[in-house]
Amino acid sequence: MSRSAQGTIVLAAGGTGGHLFPAEALARALRARDLPVALVTDTRGQAFGEGLTDIPVHRVSAGTPGRSLISKARTVLTLLAGSMQARRILKDMKPAVVVGFGGYPSVPTVFAAQRLGIPVVLHEQNAVMGRANKLLAGGARLIATSFPAVAGLPRHVASVRTGNPVRPAILALADRPYTPPGGTLSILVTGGSQGASVFSTILPAAVARLSPEHRLRLRIKQQARPETMEQAREGYAGLGVEVELAPFFRDMAGRLDACHLAICRSGAGTVAELAVAGRPAILVPYPQAMDDHQTANAKALVDAGGAWLMPHAQFTAEALAERLAAFLEDPAPLALAAAGARSFAIPDAAERLADAVLDAASGAVPLGRAA
Numbered sequence: 001m002s003r004s005a006q007g008t009i010v011l012a013a014g015g016t017g018g019h020l021f022p023a024e025a026l027a028r029a030l031r032a033r034d035l036p037v038a039l040v041t042d043t044r045g046q047a048f049g050e051g052l053t054d055i056p057v058h059r060v061s062a063g064t065p066g067r068s069l070i071s072k073a074r075t076v077l078t079l080l081a082g083s084m085q086a087r088r089i090l091k092d093m094k095p096a097v098v099v100g101f102g103g104y105p106s107v108p109t110v111f112a113a114q115r116l117g118i119p120v121v122l123h124e125q126n127a128v129m130g131r132a133n134k135l136l137a138g139g140a141r142l143i144a145t146s147f148p149a150v151a152g153l154p155r156h157v158a159s160v161r162t163g164n165p166v167r168p169a170i171l172a173l174a175d176r177p178y179t180p181p182g183g184t185l186s187i188l189v190t191g192g193s194q195g196a197s198v199f200s201t202i203l204p205a206a207v208a209r210l211s212p213e214h215r216l217r218l219r220i221k222q223q224a225r226p227e228t229m230e231q232a233r234e235g236y237a238g239l240g241v242e243v244e245l246a247p248f249f250r251d252m253a254g255r256l257d258a259c260h261l262a263i264c265r266s267g268a269g270t271v272a273e274l275a276v277a278g279r280p281a282i283l284v285p286y287p288q289a290m291d292d293h294q295t296a297n298a299k300a301l302v303d304a305g306g307a308w309l310m311p312h313a314q315f316t317a318e319a320l321a322e323r324l325a326a327f328l329e330d331p332a333p334l335a336l337a338a339a340g341a342r343s344f345a346i347p348d349a350a351e352r353l354a355d356a357v358l359d360a361a362s363g364a365v366p367l368g369r370a371a
Helices: 017-032 069-093 104-116 131-139 197-208 226-236 252-258 268-277 290-303 317-329 332-344 349-362
Strands: 009-012 037-042 057-060 097-100 120-124 142-145 158-161 185-189 218-223 242-246 261-264 281-283 307-309
Touching: 009 017, 009 104, 017 037, 017 120, 017 268, 017 349, 037 069, 037 104, 057 069, 069 104, 097 104, 097 131, 097 349, 104 120, 104 131, 120 131, 120 349, 142 349, 185 252, 185 317, 197 218, 197 226, 197 317, 226 242, 252 268, 261 268, 268 290, 268 332, 281 290, 290 307, 290 332, 307 332, 317 332
Parallel strands: 009 037, 009 097, 037 057, 097 120, 120 142, 142 158, 185 218, 185 261, 218 242, 261 281, 281 307
Antiparallel strands: none
């Protein structure tokens, strides 16, 4: 099977880190093969980070539809303008393939590529196909997925599970063994890109319901939104538990490596990182997530034995306290869940995605759904 490309490989990504992280990982994998790469993002999009600063970045207009008719009409006009800008960029560049990572910032470039007859690969991070990818899927040559099953995939388009690439620092944890808690249970609490105000309320209230002996065995590292930081601090005051609160943790890999249990949302990137690191988690899906995709993401990891699902409505102080007390009394389920999470991981997702992209560029038929 040929895995080469004649021309630049264009990555269309923008918006949140959930779209940019896998695009950046793919860029690294392609550059390691000495292949030319360019990024097309929206006018607000970030360039790639350290080590990829020499990748050309082109910017086009894009927008996300609001709820009002005026907002939706304005977004359509913006996307059309962005598509014309992208068309000029692609005609000059003559890329071998365009890879879209979902989100509306990718729409103008992918749409323009399809109109120009350039092969398109879509990468879908979630277990429910995102609306931007769903809009563009009919004209794709291949859809690369992160989950074993993805709701909304078109039957006539080939698909292959490549996994969701993670950041290099997280990937370095793939071979790190999980050490079950002894006397102390270390908990990492994160809220994802949307934050999670509810954690600042529920976590302290749950800890308050534990016995003093149990509290003394907890070590909590918790991300808290700035507006709820004081509320969380006051909630933990006087409970005798060791807590670190911060709006953002820069060394996420180190903190994930050190924890025995994560309590977090279930965005696609979070699920992929938990799996690669082999860390058990209590997953509380963001209730306003589009098409409730975070619940579908969480269920996939739960089915692999790597996590426990607590829907937002059931994420109460009483329920969480009961679960934490059980782990403190018997940590064996945590070790089993760590193994389950790792069984779900695809550590070489970036390389698999690179292979799939090059197969699509060369016209090779990928493994996946029958046409």
